[in-house]
Each structure stands twice: as structure tokens, then as C-alpha cells.
Amino acid sequence: MLVDYGSDSDNDAGSKPAAPAAPLPSITRPVVAAPNVLVESQTSLHQALIPKTHEKQELAYNLPYDSLTVPIQGPANPFVPNGDPNQTHTLKRKNLLTGFAEEAAISTASFNAQQRTWNSLGYAKAPDGSGIVGDQDAAMKFDGKDVVEYRPSKQEIKAIKKRRLASGDPGIVEGEGAYMGPWAGWKDDELRKEVKVPELSDGDEEEEEEEEEEERLPPPKPIMERSGKGYESYVHEGEEKTEFHGAEFHDYMGRTYMHVPRDIPGVRLDKEPGEQTCYIPKKCIHEWKHAHDKPITVLRLFPRSGHLLLSGGADNKIKLWDLYHEGRPLLRTFMGHTKAITDLCFNNSGTHFISSSYDRYIKLWNTETGECLKRFTTGKIPHVIRFNPNPDLNHEFLAGMSDKKIIQFDTKTGEIGQEYDYHLGPVNTITFVDENRRFISTSDDKSLRAWEYGIPVPITLIAEPYMYAMVRSALHPSGKYVAFQSGDNQIVVHSTADKFRQNRKKAFRGHNNAGYAIDLDVSPDGQFLTSGDSGGWVCFWAWKSGRMYDKFKCGEGAVVCLAWLPQETSKVVTGGLEGSIKLWD
Template sequence: MADFGEYPPNMAPQDALVVRQQAGQDHAVVPYTADDLSRPKFGPANPFKDESITTKRKNILTGHAEETFLGEHTFRTKYRAVERKGGPDREYRTGATLKEQAAGLRATRDKKGDAAIAEGSGSYVGPWARYNRPAYETVEEGEELASDEEHEVVEEDEGDVVESGTVLRAPDTALARRKEVQELGDETTTFHGSAEFDYQGRSYMHVPQDLEVDLEKEPGSTTNYIPKKQIHAWKDHKMAVTALRFFPDSGHLLLSASADSTVRIRDVYHDKELLRSYSGHSKAVSDICFNASGTQFLSASYDRMMKLWDTETGACINKFTTGKTPHVIKFNPDPEHSNEFLAGMSDKKIVQFDIRTPGEIVQEYDHHLAAINTITFVDQNRRFMTTSDDKSLRAWDYNIPVPIKYIAEPDMYPMTNAASHPSGKYVAYQSSDNQILVYGANDKFRQNRKKNYRGHNNAGLAIDLDCSPDGQFLASGDSGGFVCFWDWKTCKMYHKLRAGSQAVTCVKWHPQETSKVASAGLDGEIRYWD
């Protein structure tokens, strides 16, 4: 406790603070003046020192100057804004001056008019009032003007004046479209077979019963093998074959589409003769598809038309179009939606039609960013998967235009063709980087990294692929003219068949035979292998 005897309680101690002694005055003289201190440094300049780091000539009277970057577009925008106001040498204008200029500009406009008058003179025009223009006085030819009058020749624009009843030539684009529509013409069909009906009055739609193989059994119930040799060839197409389709389930008929704008159907058994041709497109046919029963099929063409045909009679039942080119077309295999089909278009859309209402689009799926390449139904036809040139894969619920899965990786390439595995668990895709990828068809739609099929060349072409009915093998075309076969489980390439010198773009496995495969390509010849 403090001792209050030396320091009374109500008095401050005199030596409680230690006061530092004040320093004495410094009489040293600085030998530099303000001019000396503002001079540049003595000696040569440092060549390794960045000039932007120094503050030399950076400090100015009105502020601090700094180097900056200004884009060409930004500079031009600011430069033109200054030029519109008179340039850098313009006079300084106060706010009152700017208001006077705006008022003078408004004075040159016509009056807004009376809101109570709808038409005629003095009617309300509001903000759409025009600016007053100098009125011209019409002067007759030869009439002299006074010395203080100005003369201006006003040319009359008569180019846009068209007399009543004049017939003008349509634009070139309209004429080209009209010519294209005229070339479509009527749909025709020609029967090429020896007899349209057999002795019992049955057409070629009847599944033959006089064969060694049972064509009515369940597809995939027998073991498949890789074919070894060519047993037949059809050469009735004049140009490249774009699609091959076997008749559903039985496979006793083979339907083909070609770049010669025709679709042809032929008998696979007996005499293997050409039966009927379907004509009605003006450009190459891009895709074809049977319905579930095979009684009708769809054809899509580069003339932007999709047509529904009767397989037996060759009659065109309906026509469908959106004004864009269809790339892929697929009937819904579900019996409840057997009258509906999907079409992948060149305008990034997937459209859904009903064959009973050809002029109406039932549904539209618009999420892709490029042309559609493939459409594959999965999960008991309740969903479908699509690929596009935008290097992505999307999965959809049928009738719901919102994707439930979106897959896009930086190392992905466009997938141009697809084939479902008979088990329904996988979908094989032809990737444009010379490999075949496999994705799951379940809820997750993940890529199966263990399955990767290589050894063929498909870059630059939409090469078709197909799985054997028992799911044991995978077949694909090749740009070098081969038909390639892999083992589904081991991903090992078993065999290559030489099928001409040009690219093989179409490959289909027979649904009932053990080792029958049809192939076609750019040479227009359809080859049948066993």
C-alpha cells in the first residue's frame, strides 16, 4: 500500500512525472536547395530499369498519370462520342446551354395535337410527331428565280412506284423453293417382282413357312456366329446406300434407302429379287424406319419431307415437315404410342408427330446445340437417348421436353450412330474418334469404361453399327471398305471382311438367322454375308 506520509492524499506528487529535457537548437546548414532536389539523378540512365516503374513525368498539375490499356472498340466509342459534341476543341458548355439546345431541337418538331381528336388535322400524334422540314416550292421549267433565291433540283424517286396491275418477278429464293416443290411431284411406286401374289393370294408381306429356319421364333433365341463369305449382292441402287432395315421380327424382307432419292424393298429368301420401289422424294433419303408390325414405314429426306408409306401397296399415306432437314427418324416401339414417331432435325430440335394428325407437332424437345444424330429408345420405351453434333448425350422422359441427364466431357467427340444391346442394358455409340463407346441405359446413363472397341476407321463418316440378336457380337462398317466384328464381352476384334474399296456405312444383322449380315456403302451395292 502506498505511503501517504510523504505525499498528502489531496496533493499531486511533484516528482511523479519524469520530464525529458528539451533538445537544443540544431544550427547545421543543409547545403541543398529546392532546385537541386528537383533535378534528375546524376550519371547515365540505368538501361535495365523499367521506365514504367519510375515516377518520372508521372506527377502532373492536375493529377497522377498512369499507363493503361484501352481496347480498340472502347476507344472508338469514346472518340466518336467526343466528336459528336464538337471534338476536343469544343467550347465549354454549361448546363443552361445544353438545355437551350434541347429546347431548340424540340421546337423544330410538330405539335403533339389534341388527345380528343382521333383523325384529321390536329389529331394526337404524341411522341411520334415529325420534325419540321423546309418546304419546297415547285418551279416550272424555264421560270427564272430572283437573285436572292436559291434553286435546288429535287429528283423524283419513281423506282418504287408500281402501277396497278403490274406483274413483278418473284425473288430468286422464292423461285428456287417453288421449283423444288414442283420437283417433289406425286409419290409413285413400281412393283418389280415376278408375281405380286402367290397361288393362295398372299403378298410378299406374308412370312414364308417353307424354309429351314423358323422366322416366327423370338429373335435372339439362337446362338449367333460371325459370317465368313458373301452369298449374294443387290445392285439396283444407282447411288450410295444410306440406310438398311430388316422387316421386324421375321427379317424376310430388306428395306434400303439411297441417295438416288428412292426406297426399295427386296426378298431375302427364295429368288432374292427386288420387289418394289418407292419414289416421291426429290433429294437423297437420309433415314427409314419400320413401325412395330412392319405394315408401314417412314422415310426422311434432304428435301425436308418425311413421308409415311404403306409397305404392301406402296401408297403414300401422310406427309410431315417442319421446314428443316430430318437427319434421323424413329417410330415409338411402345404399343400404346405406336402411332407416334420422333424426328431429329438439322435445327437442333427433336420433334414428335402423330401419324393421324400430320399437320400438328405433338411435342418438341429443344435443348441440343447442334444437329441431331441419333435417337434410341430405352427403359421399355419410356425414355430415349439422343446425341448431337454438339458432342453431348442427353436422356429424356418420353413426352416431357426437359432432359433428365446431360453428358458432355471435354474429350468427347460427336457420336453419329447408335445400336441398342438386346439385353436392353446398354447402348453402343459410334464415336467420331475411331472407337465405339458403350453407355448404360438405366437411370444413371453412365459410360462403361471397360467396353471400348477399336481397330476400325470411321472419321468423317456416319458409320452404322449393330449388335447380334443374342448380344454376343458387335458389327460395324469402316471407311476403308471393311465389315468389322468384335466380341461384346472381351472387346476383341475377331474378323474383318473386305466389302469393296469404298466406305461401308450400313451394317445390319439378320434377326432370325445365325450368321447372316447385310452391308452397304458408298458404292451403292448391298452385300449379303453368311
């Protein structure tokens, strides 16, 4: 309604006064205390409880206040793009054959554990964590544990062993009683019904079970001494033996082969190693053909002088060779292991050495007499063994085991002094650094860890995505660097400083080592780095520049072990899968 309020007096000075305005009519509006409610059928009330768009202010149903303030719950509608309720005709693209599945964050290990639990026990944990799905009775029986958490009792293990079929006789190829080994199967396996299993009485089953357990256990232990931490050290008599191959055990002055010779022309074996300038060897000057009946696994030189060579092979034997006298004869054979030798290590004086084997035992030998003094085991396979080079602790040694542990043994007491248990895979190398106060270890878990000797907590962990497993190591004569044989066909170098960082600028390539544990060594003066090769080559690099100096063929099989003679300028000894040892100069 428009009202005439008149005009401005300045503009309409001469005009007549306007008539008085009529009074405004009074407007009354009803007060509504509740929103408008549409009266609809009961079915439509449930179909449209809340408005579809935010622009509408009317409710189709008078909801209580608690319902109005409840947040939106549940997953997004997969058939509505971007969660827009107005577009109900466009379907989301399928990512499975049966429809759409939302991504969930779950580790591969957890998923595999629950899948194995479902296949084995019939139940599994619900993905949303709400409880157990599947066989509830089995879940109550096993207390809801998955296959990783569940540990069967001794009675259940015995019942499982009784269901195992006989492995057979290894001497029979076909027919009744043929050797089946790990493929023998189980008594209730339908796929193995054609295999004839002899009916056994209860007593026969017990005897067969005892025989199987005896086959799986280590050899009998006549005399044993318990250590303080649950492991055992054994002292054996009559089980190990040795054979001396020399003409005379003593010379005319009463000296044995342990005496360092002083009559070698042009060479002083009693001086400090590394004083001479080294060169690359050119030809093979001696070969011990068929030194071992099977491949050679490890070569170790006598400390400081290098006049004796210790070799271990897959034929379970350890042999001691003379490197300087006429004919370079075999001096002694050490026998006592039942499987291939994995590692050897002299003590500082060379009077004793330790050997490890796949038979799970570590043995301490007298180098001169060949007597086995002690034997140690934890029930696992030792991969690498190292004496502590510290003169005060040279009676202790470290063993890197297949169960991810590093065990510290004491040869005097036969007990275990410490356990270093942080690796996630079998231990491959142990290298003492920093004046023997620390040591570096590598493992199949593709990591490097540094330790303070005697303290079971690593001080440094290096595990990068680009790293490969490092299977062999060699300390530079300066003590400042350690070279590692990496599984990606290269040799990497780490410093022995506090950070133990990798020297990215120093990497040695040009050889193949993937699939083998190939030794490497540094010349006594630190000028050259040497490594074997899976193709039978021996490679030489310049330490400073990383350039390959030379590469010559050593044999047809892989060269897996080698060593520089500590007092020579250009002599290197090599061994490999052919079972022969070669001396190069």
C-alpha cells in the first residue's frame, strides 16, 4: 500500500497543502508454534522422513529432536556418485565382477593369517573387528586364536605324528616300501589311498614314532655339560678323529708345522702384514687337484704369517696345507662333522680354530694335534663364526645362526655369555671394527646392524629400500671401511665410524655373484679389492678409483672362496665348486 507523504517544501513552495493521509489498517498474523506437517499415508512417511534438498524447509514427518541431530552414519552409497542423493540413476563403476567393493586397510600378513585360520580351524576374525565369524564352537575351543597365536599341545603333536605315513627306505626306488620322504602324506589323505600302509599295533606305532624322532634329532651326545641359559656344550671322546699325512711330525730341531719358517728366500713371514707393496697376480703356480671330494666352501690362512692354509668342504672334512715347503703337501685332515662345513676361524695365535657345519655343531680344535677340545650347539645351523680379536677376549667367539640370533660363546667355560637377537633373518656376516670394541652384522633381512660387544641392543640400524642381502664381508687393512658382497652383483662399502654410512661413491661392479655366497678380500696394503665370480672368474679392482684392473679365468665352476697371503706381494689362493685349490702369483 502506497501512501502519499507530500513533497518537499523547497520544490513545491507555491502548491496547496496535501490532504491528511488515511490511517493504516491493522494486520494480525497467526503464531505457529510447530512447523507445517503434511498429512500423508503411513507408507509415504517412511519413504520421506527428511527433505531431499537443503532448500526445502518443510518436514514430511515430525521427527524428534534427537533424530534431527544424529550425524550421517554408514558407508557412502556405491550407486550414488560422490554421495549426491539427487542422482540415483548413475551407477558407480564396478571394481569386482559382482559389484563395487570399498578399499580396506589391512596388512598382507594379517589377511594371510586369517585366511589360514579360516581354512584350518573354520573361523576368523571379522574384518570390522566386531567379533568372530564362522564356526563359533571351534572359536570357543581354541579361545579365538588364529594359526599364528595357537600352539598345539604335546598330545596333539604326537597325534599328528601318528597320522604321518612312513617315509620309506631310501634304497628302494619303486614298489612297496619305496622312499617317499616329505611327500609321504597322511593316513587320512584321500589322494594317498593307493599307497599301502602296513597295519601296526600300538606298540609298533610307538616304536616307529621313536625311530622317526631319532632320525630328526642330532647325533647322540655321550657327555654333556649344561650351560646357564638353556643351551648345551658337549665334550666328546672318540667321535672326532684326525689323520696326519706328513713324513715326520717333528723336524731335526723338534719343531712341528706350527713353527713359522724363516728360511723362505725373499720373504719374511714374521714381519707386520701390509708393509710390502702389492701387485696383481698373473698365473697359477700350484694347484691341489681334488683337494676335496666335493665343492670347497671356505679357505682360511694362518694368522699373520699365512704359511698354513685351512680348507673346509662339502665333504664334511677340514684339511691343513703347507704353502711354502717343497710340494706344498697336505699336513692333516680333521674329521668329525657329519655335514658340509659352513665356516672356519683361527684364534689370534693360530694354536686353535673353530669350525661350524650344517650338522648344527661348532667344534673347537687343536691345530697342532688335531684334537677336538669342545663342541657347542644351540640346535640351529651356524652360518658364520668369528673369534674376538681382542687379546683379552680371544677365548670368546660369536656365531651367527639360522634362527636370526648371534650367540656369544666362551671356550673356557663352554657357556653362552650373550645373545644378540634383533635380526629378522639368518645372519650372514660378523665383522669386528673400532679396535674390536664393536662389530657389524648383516642378515638375509637386507639390513646392517652395529653392536657394542657384550651389549645385546644394536646401536645402529641401516635398512634402505634399495639394499640387498650382504652375504660376505672384508675389513680394509686401515680399519676404516668394510666391503660387503651385495646380492645385486656389486660390492658396497660402509665406513666404520659412528654413523656406519654407506660410501655411495665407492661401489665395485663387473662380476656376477647372485645366488652364491662369494668371498672377497683386500690386499695387505689396501690397494686392491679381490672377489670371486659365479662364472669361474677372479676380479681385481683398484680400491681408490673403483676401476677394474684385471679379470682372469680360474675354472669352470664358481669361485666362492679366496684370500690374499698376508706376507706376499702378489699371491692369492682360490677355491670353488670344482673342489680344487689354486695358488696364483
